Amino acid sequence: MKKFLLLLIITLITFNSCSSSDDMDVTPMTQEVKATLDLNALANISGNDATALIKFNGVAADQFTSDVIPGDQITYKIETNDPTTIVRFQKYEYTSGSNELWVCLKPLSTEGWLVGFMVNPDATENNVEVKFNMLFQLEVNGVLQTQKTYIIDPKIKIRSVR
Numbered sequence: 001m002k003k004f005l006l007l008l009i010i011t012l013i014t015f016n017s018c019s020s021s022d023d024m025d026v027t028p029m030t031q032e033v034k035a036t037l038d039l040n041a042l043a044n045i046s047g048n049d050a051t052a053l054i055k056f057n058g059v060a061a062d063q064f065t066s067d068v069i070p071g072d073q074i075t076y077k078i079e080t081n082d083p084t085t086i087v088r089f090q091k092y093e094y095t096s097g098s099n100e101l102w103v104c105l106k107p108l109s110t111e112g113w114l115v116g117f118m119v120n121p122d123a124t125e126n127n128v129e130v131k132f133n134m135l136f137q138l139e140v141n142g143v144l145q146t147q148k149t150y151i152i153d154p155k156i157k158i159r160s161v162r
Contacts, residue, residue: 025069026160026162029072030075031066031072031075033064033076034056034078034079036055036079037054037080038080039081039082039085040081041053048149049153050136050152051152051153054152065129065157067159068119068156068158069119069159069162071119072118073108073117073118074117074119076089076116078136087138090149092114092117093133093135095131095132095153096130097155098125098128101123101125101128101129102132105120106119119156127160128157130155130156131155132154134153135150136149136150136151137150
């Protein structure tokens with residue numbers, strides 16, 4: 001009886017390991033990248049590089065990399081510690097890395113404001129990354145503050161599967 005039970009357990013383990021799906025996920029999805037910006041700290045920086053003040057999903061912005069596959073969308077949301085102040089992305093600028101990946105990223109906008117990227121579903125690059133600048137201004141009480149534009153510099157890396 002013990003031999004039969006042992007044989008049954010080994011058979012079940014073998015069956016489960018052989019029948020499990022080894023397929024990797026290639027289904028596009030939307031990734032939400034979130035951060036909070038302390039406006040007092042922003043007011044005290046010299047220059048306009050706000051990268052050190054931002055943690056995307058808990059990771060410092062200069063170390064943050066979005067891993068994507070073709071067809072994915074990435075949306076960026078930076079909230080402030082003042083409900084009357086909104087971060088408005090003005091422009092995305094290529095800085096380094098794969099130029100081929102950069103041209104496969106289509107800026108996304110909502111109500112006329114940039115909010116992220118869509119990765120071209122036909123993108124063929126794999127295991128390359130691009131570093132870029134996100135330029136933003138603050139909107140305070142519905143008025144865009146155009147006198148200063150700030151910069152954040154994250155990265156995006158493309159893979160063939162998740």
